[in-house]
Amino acid sequence: MIDLRELYQEVILDHNRQPRNFRVPEHPQRQAEGYNPLCGDKITVYVHVDQGQIRDVSFKGAGCAISQASASLMTEAVLGKSLAEARSLFEGFHHLLTDEGSGPSTGGDLGKLEVFSGVREYPMRVKCATLAWHTLKSALEDESATVSTESPNPTPSGGP
Amino acid sequence: MVKTEATLVAPSLDPGLLRPDFPALDQKIHGHPLVYLDNAATTQKPTAVLRALDRYYRRDCSNVHRGVHTLSQRSTASYESARGIVQRFLGSSSDREIVFVRGATEGINLVARSFLGPRLEPGDEVLVTAMEHHANIVPWQLVCKAAGARLRVLPMDDRGELRLEELGKVLTERTRLLAAVHVSNALGTVNPVEELVAAARQRGVPVLLDGAQAVPHKAVNVEALGCDFYVFSGHKAFGPTGIGVLWGRREHLETMEPYQGGGDMIVTVGFEGSTFREPPARFEAGTPNIAGAIGLGAALEYLEELGLPQIEAYEAELLSYATQRIGSLPGIRLIGTARRKAGVLSFVVEGVHPHDVGTILDQRGVAVRVGHHCAQPVMAHFGVPATVRASFAFYNTRFEVDALEQGLREVKEIFGP
Incomplete structure (x- = not known):
């Protein structure tokens, strides 16, 4: 049996209770919305990029503990990073969540983000953890459209 | 309390005798007996x-x-x-x-x-x-x-x-x-x-x-x-x-x-x-x-064969029990408290997203639906993005309601006060 504490680690619960960088900037430079229609998670990520570097990043929204904590920890992780570094973090994070059997440290130094390693045991929850990252990616690419976990290619989960 | 006229006339239905008709009910999930409370999504099938x-x-x-x-x-x-x-x-x-x-x-x-x-x-x-x-x-x-x-x-x-x-x-x-x-x-x-x-x-x-x-x-x-x-x-x-x-x-x-x-x-x-x-x-x-x-x-x-009036009466009693047990837990808000109800107990746990509730309950073998239940306007009316929904069938028991209650206590433990 999987211990629920592996999933709901104290760091995750803490970031869920008190999300960091949870604010709308006065003059948003880039932003994108993310939406998971299966559970109703909605998030807006704001990012300020200057000379290829993330100078500010914040978010607003509502969702489950995994998605809120993931967004919060993401903002801490990518702040001050270059776009390439942020992309590489997302790749490492994605790898951490989805690649069975691989060690938690294969995607480079993920630091605090490794608290999400337990999510790997809960395939239905992977999207909760990656929503903020997909939304950040969209904001960085300056796409105005809402990111949905369910489009354009619907997944088999969900339903009435 | 949910009461129907059928309560007065129908002999009671014994889920203990009926459960063996449903092979899928007899299994363990994460080491716990399956408590299937997602009947509004789909029901289990009898051997017939x-x-x-x-x-x-x-x-x-x-x-x-x-x-x-x-x-x-x-x-x-x-x-x-x-x-x-x-x-x-x-x-x-x-x-x-x-x-x-x-x-x-x-x-x-x-x-x-x-x-x-x-x-x-x-x-x-x-x-x-x-x-x-x-x-x-x-x-x-x-x-x-x-x-x-x-x-x-x-x-x-x-x-x-x-x-x-x-x-x-x-x-x-x-x-x-x-x-x-x-x-x-x-x-x-x-x-x-x-x-x-x-x-x-x-x-x-x-x-x-x-x-x-x-x-x-x-x-x-x-x-x-x-x-x-x-x-x-x-x-x-x-x-x-x-x-x-x-x-x-x-x-x-x-x-x-x-x-x-x-x-x-x-x-x-x-x-x-x-x-x-x-x-x-x-x-x-x-x-x-x-x-x-x-x-x-x-x-x-x-x-x-079971009799729809008997089913209705049994479920009304079970729903009433569940409403009382779950509804009296601290930090639970029931969504949908109509005077005439059937089969469904929808609720939110204060400070905990339904998705997290669903994951924790599943680890204890309790299957519920979490989400908007394909009824987003209903969610909007009550100002919630989603709810936890326990939905009952005649094969569910009071013990299963107790398992749900126990699972919800654990949710509160993990997420704290």
């Missing part, structure tokens, strides 16, 4: 249904309405006999009024396309209620958009009861159809459909009732209800997936255009044109879900 499917595929497998050979005669007889069971189950006067479809959703789409669509004119209105499943909203929106008609909504109050006093405002001379849910999937509200039907009929407005959550829980008689169309899904009534029923008044079905074209629904086909069969064949193009229909027949017979 599994045997009927098995028998069809092992012994009688052939197409219907075509061959002269023995297997085809057997499968045709079983398929049409299932139609007869549905007719009896719904209290319909003719098996010609029973159309097999994929589920309630397809039944509604069929009525929208073949009945309402051709009759809609710009400025016309279709009336739905505030607690509809998406399946009873979107098909009407599609035909309304095509015709320049509009959808109107009968509102509900904060208990999750329809505000009948508003009916006079939204049921107008432009209303061409009233589509209402019999029992709400998200809230469990049993709607006063008799009153809705009476008000609509007074204005000559036909009524479609979505019975997906009613048929598994209570006796339904379409003649007594007085509606024009009634739909339900087999898989929510202990039958197979992919089969459902549209009941429609014969005088309506006979005037309706085909829904899909294909084999088995035609009289003659020529390249200059084709003619179509009488209902229900007109609406069953192609090889139907033969096994599904036969399985559904077996499921409905199983329900009849």
